[in-house]
Amino acid sequence: MCDTCGCNLTPGNQHLAFKPVARGTTAVSVLKGLLAKNDDQAGHNRAHFDRRGILAINLMSSPGSGKTALLEATLTALKNELTCAVIEGDLETENDAERIRAKGVQAYQIVTGTACHLDAHLVHDALHHMTLDGIDLLFIENVGNLVCPASFDLGQHLNVTLLSVTEGDDKPAKYPVMFRAADAMLLTKTDLLAVLDDFDPDKAEAHLRKLANPAPVMRLSARKDLGMDAWLTWLRDQLAAQRARVAIGQSRRPAIQGDGMKYHSVTA
Amino acid sequence: MHELAVAQALVEQVDAVIGQHQASCATAIRVRIGPLAGVVPELLATAFPLAAAGSRMEHAALEFTHAPIQVRCQTCGAETEAAMNRLLCGACGDWHTRIISGDELLLESVELEMDTPHSLPLTPHPQNV
Numbered sequence: 001m002c003d004t005c006g007c008n009l010t011p012g013n014q015h016l017a018f019k020p021v022a023r024g025t026t027a028v029s030v031l032k033g034l035l036a037k038n039d040d041q042a043g044h045n046r047a048h049f050d051r052r053g054i055l056a057i058n059l060m061s062s063p064g065s066g067k068t069a070l071l072e073a074t075l076t077a078l079k080n081e082l083t084c085a086v087i088e089g090d091l092e093t094e095n096d097a098e099r100i101r102a103k104g105v106q107a108y109q110i111v112t113g114t115a116c117h118l119d120a121h122l123v124h125d126a127l128h129h130m131t132l133d134g135i136d137l138l139f140i141e142n143v144g145n146l147v148c149p150a151s152f153d154l155g156q157h158l159n160v161t162l163l164s165v166t167e168g169d170d171k172p173a174k175y176p177v178m179f180r181a182a183d184a185m186l187l188t189k190t191d192l193l194a195v196l197d198d199f200d201p202d203k204a205e206a207h208l209r210k211l212a213n214p215a216p217v218m219r220l221s222a223r224k225d226l227g228m229d230a231w232l233t234w235l236r237d238q239l240a241a242q243r244a245r246v247a248i249g250q251s252r253r254p255a256i257q258g259d260g261m262k263y264h265s266v267t268a
Numbered sequence: 269m270h271e272l273a274v275a276q277a278l279v280e281q282v283d284a285v286i287g288q289h290q291a292s293c294a295t296a297i298r299v300r301i302g303p304l305a306g307v308v309p310e311l312l313a314t315a316f317p318l319a320a321a322g323s324r325m326e327h328a329a330l331e332f333t334h335a336p337i338q339v340r341c342q343t344c345g346a347e348t349e350a351a352m353n354r355l356l357c358g359a360c361g362d363w364h365t366r367i368i369s370g371d372e373l374l375l376e377s378v379e380l381e382m383d384t385p386h387s388l389p390l391t392p393h394p395q396n397v
Contacts, residue, residue: 148270
């Protein structure tokens with residue numbers, strides 16, 4: 001559905017846009033996305049990435065589901081193959097950026113203070129503190145939160161949502177806005193499944209499908225190096241798809257946008 | 269919690285509309301929010317007066333249009349209503365559906381109070397002289 005050109009206006013809703021008003025006032029139909037300014041900035045960020053052939057991935061999850069541990073293991077595995085960079089988002093501390101830098105990888109920490117999510121402007125400011133030339137993969141680790149980050153486009157190409165097996169397998173049903181936005185869902189800490197008999201990975205996947213989301217579901221443990229190959233292969237495939245898009249002047253918006261779905265056939 | 273950020277974006281957009289139409293202020297603002305947009309209308313209504321304080325819309329009424337969730341089935345083609353965490357086809361039950369309504373976050377319309385013309389010179393009323 002188009003939020004910008006006015007084609008949302010149908011015989012069914014136009015009375016809302018053009019309702020009669022009192023004398024001296026005038027009603028103006030706008031029909032523009034409320035977050036248009038953020039979306040413009042996100043598009044600008046995406047153009048930065050596309051110009052350099054970078055694939056940008058937004059990692060979202062609850063706090064403590066293993067985003068940084070996943071990054072540490074991923075960066076180690078890809079060390080001799082791809083050049084990565086990381087933007088970290090947290091309310092406080094440089095701790096996560098320091099963990100990434102310890103792997104020899106460029107990292108910039110966004111400290112949001114009290115803000116519960118990253119937005120496109122914060123990411124743009126971070127990009128100005130980074131060297132983007134030669135980067136293949138940029139990971140943006142969002143603030144740990146299953147609610148707010150889902151509503152803000154950062155300029156990324158893909159959303160990856162983590163669900164650790166220490167949480168409930170019904171999280172996709174409880175947080176549909178977040179999980180609907182996922183281009184891939186990772187079930188993390190699967191080494192703990194042996195002692196957590198109340199998390200059913202198949203149920204978690206079924207809840208994701210009930211959101212009409214065709215995203216691949218990968219089961220892994222970053223700490224115990226289980227199932228990492230499928231994730232790394234997916235990353236390589238997505239980078240190849242991004243380079244193929246860039247070569248023909250196309251880009252891709254994440255599933256978070258309503259019309260992002262139209263690009264799914266390119267990468268599915 | 270992010271509704272304050274959304275309210276600030278709303279104020280910026282409405283302010284731009286006021287400027288474009290050379291109006292003096294906005295008296296009503298209508299927003300269309302679908303349940304899948306991830307924005308709670310009640311929280312946005314709470315955040316709006318904070319974001320709008322001192323602006324040209326601080327006395328504007330914020331109104332909401334509810335956008336029901338509707339999906340179109342890619343398998344059988346039916347268009348049906350769906351629940352937020354169950355976006356399945358209401359006709360055949362398949363999950364291969366696409367949202368056709370319910371994820372909007374739109375500034376739908378704004379009611380503006382136009383500037384009163386200042387072309388007439390301000391002269392004191394005879395009775396007050």
